[in-house]
Amino acid sequence: MREVAVVGFTQSPSLRREPDRNEIEILIPVIEALRKQTGLSSKDFDFVCSGSSDYLAGQSFAFVSGLDAVGAWPPVCESHVEMDGAWALYEAWVKIQMGYADTALVYGFGKPSMGDLPLTMALQLDPYVMMPLWPDAISIAGLQARHCLDAGLMKPEDMAAAAVRDRGHAKSNPYAQVKGDYTVAQILAEPFLVNPLRRSDCAPISDGASAIVLAAGDRARKLCDRPAWIRGIDHICEPMDFGVRDLGRSRSTEIAAEKAGAGRDKIDVAELSAPFTHQEILVERALGLSAKTKVNPSGGALAGNPLMAVGLSRIGECATRIWSGEADRAVAHATSGPCLQQNLVCVLEGN
Amino acid sequence: MTKPATAALTAPHHLSYTYKRSLGKVLSAFFTALRDRRFLGIRRANGSVLFPAKEYDPDTSESLSELVEVGPTGIVTTWVWVAQPRRQQPLAHPFAYALVKLDGADTPFLHVVDAGSESKMATGMRVRPRFCDVPKGAIDDFVFEPA
Structure with missing residues (x-):
C-alpha cells in the first residue's frame, strides 16, 4: 500500500442560509484558501474529485459547474460522486493507491437551503x-x-446529552452553526418536532463546502510537517x-471500522457525521469508542451539517488535530442514506 | 436596445418523465394484487417471508420467486407522529409514519397510520388497511387505521 496523507483542509462556515452566494461562490474561497495553505496551484493536482448532489440544486449535472471553482484551464483529470465528499476522498485515495496520481484535490459542497431538505431526502428511498x-x-x-428507545438501547436523556456535548465543543469552532451552553433538562423541555425527536436531536440544515488535499509519500512530507496519514479507510452499505x-x-x-483497523490502537479523537443524536450514539458504539476518546471536538454534524461536505469535513477536522499534535490517532466517520444505511470510516495517524 | 416589433414567442413546457417502465414479474404481481386489496410477500431462502415482495433478497441478493399472501392486518413495530404534515404527504391532517409487520410476514415495512390522535398510537398496536375507493395498484392506495 502507498502511504497517503491529508495535507490540507479548508471549509466555509456552516450557515442556515447563504443569502447571496451560489454553491460555486461558496466553494471558490474554500479552494482559494486551500491553495494558499498548501502552496499548490491547480496544475499541481494530479486528480480532482468532488461530492455533491444534483437533487439539492434541482438540476441535472449541476455538479459540473463546481469545476469553475477549481479552474477549467489547464484541463484537469477529474471525477464526481453523487455522495458526500468523504466518498470522493475514497475515490481519490484509490486513484493514488493505483499509482495514477500522487496528489489529489477533493471537495464537497451543498446548498440545501434552496429546497425543503427533509422532503428532498425522500427521493433517495425506494x-x-x-x-x-x-x-x-x-x-x-x-x-x-x-x-x-422502545428496545431500551438508550434514553431520551442520552440523546439530549449528545447534543449538549457537541454544542459545547462547537463553541471553539468558528465554522459551526449551532453552539453554546445547553443542559439536558433544557433540551428535554423542548416540544417534539416529530415525536420522539426534538429539534435539538436533529442536525441543522447548513449551506457550506469543504476541501482537502491528499498527497502520497515524500510529496506529503514536503507539503506538511506532520502529515495525517490515512492508515485505514473503508465503507460498507x-x-x-x-x-x-x-x-x-x-x-x-x-x-467498516474493523476493516479500517479503527480498534487496533487507542483513538485520541473521533469525528462523527451522524445527523441525529440517537444515530451519534449508535455510531459511537459501533466504533467501540471509550471515555479516553474525545468525541466531536469540532461539534460534529450536530453542530454544522453542510450536506455533501459534512463527512469530508470530519476527516479534515481529524487531520488538523494530527497536524497540531493534539492527537496521534483519530477516526473520522461519514454516513449516507436513511437510518445510517451506508458508513465510511477513516483512520488517521501522525506517525 | 430597440423595442421588439412583436411580443416574445412563448410555448408551454411541462416537465415530465415520459417513459413507461415495466415493474418486472414480482413487483407487477405485488401491485396487481394491491389493486385487488391483497398483500403479497415473498419467501426468502431461510423460509421467512419478506414484505413487500421483491425480486431479490435485499440482504443476500438471492433471486426470490415464491409469492405468499400476508395480512391484511398487522402490528406497528415503531412509529413517529407527524403533527404538521407537508403538502406532498399522504394525509392533510396529523398522522403517523410507522413500520408495520403484516400478519404472516417477517419483515416490517414503511407505511402510514391514520390514527386520529397521537394518543392512539403505541408500539405493538394492531392495524388494518383502509383502501381508497378505486385502488390503482400503488403503495398509496391505502392507509392503516387502528384495528
Whole structure:
C-alpha cells in the first residue's frame, strides 16, 4: 500500500442560509484558501474529485459547474460522486493507491437551503414502495429513534446529552452553526418536532463546502510537517429495506471500522457525521469508542451539517488535530442514506 | 436596445418523465394484487417471508420467486407522529409514519397510520388497511387505521 496523507483542509462556515452566494461562490474561497495553505496551484493536482448532489440544486449535472471553482484551464483529470465528499476522498485515495496520481484535490459542497431538505431526502428511498409516501428525513430517523428507545438501547436523556456535548465543543469552532451552553433538562423541555425527536436531536440544515488535499509519500512530507496519514479507510452499505436491518445498531459502521483497523490502537479523537443524536450514539458504539476518546471536538454534524461536505469535513477536522499534535490517532466517520444505511470510516495517524 | 416589433414567442413546457417502465414479474404481481386489496410477500431462502415482495433478497441478493399472501392486518413495530404534515404527504391532517409487520410476514415495512390522535398510537398496536375507493395498484392506495 502507498502511504497517503491529508495535507490540507479548508471549509466555509456552516450557515442556515447563504443569502447571496451560489454553491460555486461558496466553494471558490474554500479552494482559494486551500491553495494558499498548501502552496499548490491547480496544475499541481494530479486528480480532482468532488461530492455533491444534483437533487439539492434541482438540476441535472449541476455538479459540473463546481469545476469553475477549481479552474477549467489547464484541463484537469477529474471525477464526481453523487455522495458526500468523504466518498470522493475514497475515490481519490484509490486513484493514488493505483499509482495514477500522487496528489489529489477533493471537495464537497451543498446548498440545501434552496429546497425543503427533509422532503428532498425522500427521493433517495425506494421509488415504488417508499418514496410515493413522501416520508421526510426526520420521520425516517424518528422511526429508528423510537425503535432504540422502545428496545431500551438508550434514553431520551442520552440523546439530549449528545447534543449538549457537541454544542459545547462547537463553541471553539468558528465554522459551526449551532453552539453554546445547553443542559439536558433544557433540551428535554423542548416540544417534539416529530415525536420522539426534538429539534435539538436533529442536525441543522447548513449551506457550506469543504476541501482537502491528499498527497502520497515524500510529496506529503514536503507539503506538511506532520502529515495525517490515512492508515485505514473503508465503507460498507446495508440494504435500504428497514425490515431486514437491525435499526438498533450500525452494522456497516462496525464492519467498516474493523476493516479500517479503527480498534487496533487507542483513538485520541473521533469525528462523527451522524445527523441525529440517537444515530451519534449508535455510531459511537459501533466504533467501540471509550471515555479516553474525545468525541466531536469540532461539534460534529450536530453542530454544522453542510450536506455533501459534512463527512469530508470530519476527516479534515481529524487531520488538523494530527497536524497540531493534539492527537496521534483519530477516526473520522461519514454516513449516507436513511437510518445510517451506508458508513465510511477513516483512520488517521501522525506517525 | 430597440423595442421588439412583436411580443416574445412563448410555448408551454411541462416537465415530465415520459417513459413507461415495466415493474418486472414480482413487483407487477405485488401491485396487481394491491389493486385487488391483497398483500403479497415473498419467501426468502431461510423460509421467512419478506414484505413487500421483491425480486431479490435485499440482504443476500438471492433471486426470490415464491409469492405468499400476508395480512391484511398487522402490528406497528415503531412509529413517529407527524403533527404538521407537508403538502406532498399522504394525509392533510396529523398522522403517523410507522413500520408495520403484516400478519404472516417477517419483515416490517414503511407505511402510514391514520390514527386520529397521537394518543392512539403505541408500539405493538394492531392495524388494518383502509383502501381508497378505486385502488390503482400503488403503495398509496391505502392507509392503516387502528384495528
